[in-house]
Amino acid sequence: MSSAHGLLALIDAHYESLYRYAYRLSGTPADAEDLTQETFGKALAHLSQLREPERAKAWLFRILRNLYLHKVRDSQRHKEIPLESLGDLPQRPPDDPLPEIDPGKLQQALNDLDETFRTPLILFYFEEFSYRDIAEQMDVPIGTVMSRLARGKAYLRHRLFPSHERDHPRLPEAKAVSGSPQVTDGVP
Amino acid sequence: MECRDAQFYLRWQRHATDELGAEVTTALRQHLAQCPVCAAESQALLAFDKAIARAMKAVPVPPALRDRIRTHVATQRGARLRVQLYRTAVSVAAAVVLVLLGLSIFSSTRPRVDPQMLAELADDQLHRPDDYIQNWLIAQKLPTELPHQFDWELVTHRGFDDVQGLKVPVIVFTTPDGRDFAKVYIFRKDGRFDMRDLHAGQASRASADVYDTPHAVYVIVYTGGPRGLQRFLTNRPPGGPAT
């Protein structure tokens, strides 16, 4: 990697989004800062492996998630939220405008979620990653990502807008997106 | 497209991107245009996504985080370099020790001249001149910004110059043809020098500009005429250096 794309340039360009990602993953400022620093430390050691500078952001996000998974191991990673009971459709939102969401409450909801659902939600709402990008980050098929996102969103609605829950006729079973990979369910 | 298909695809539509493919997106749009029920559902789902996205990104970033990361990385770089040098040293140590013992001049107190280490430092400078300077500035606890955007590729030296009997940090830039140079002296505001009322200087072939900043005074000495400094900056005018 040339000096023009040196590590300092990477830090300047990506430290803020990495920190936000780390914060949403880990739930605390201290862990988020450690993860962000360690990510760049690791990037320094493996800078020669970064062949495409335009992929740097995805590369750094991937490093950060791996560090996080390594840290929390199995204890923190798997949570006992029964997503199965929610189905995968967000309930139809009411016609009145949604109240502003408290970022702290959102974090509590994320903390209680299994990492396999938390990560795609965070990446999705950061809006810079396509479904395909998220699938690559997590090493899962794109259909799995879409399925987890649908269920993760339903969970967020359930947690953040419980008063808006109401009986809503379930739609007939979903069919596959034509031209896109099959939507699958659960862990591959 | 029918309502049940539209409702299915609505789950994955996104505000800014079309990830469902042109065919599905077109059909979905046409359906939403003539079906108020699905259109309302679409609006509500997008509003939900927007609200979550806003909250998701509302994470305040600590103001000094960038500097802490830079320091962390600089420290780690130093450590990595020392490990490399240590390994090199260990690999030649046995032979060196034997030779020195044979010559009876072994001394454990004096640092040894280490050409390998000096070569590796030069390598470092060549490969990442910006890091080379930035890390040095961080190590000296000096601001990492200089008064101008200098072209790091032109750095030939950084270290200390004797100025009126005191050591002063200096960065030296040299033009590719080797004829002209610019020296950036960094005077800390630590009371060692009297820095009241400083003015630019001018000699027959060199100029000295003064930049007073909150943490340090920079004196930039350069050759090549009144516009000679331009040759060392990244935003120098195209079509060759000024003379």
Ligand SMILES: [Zn+2]
């Ligand atoms: Zn409809």
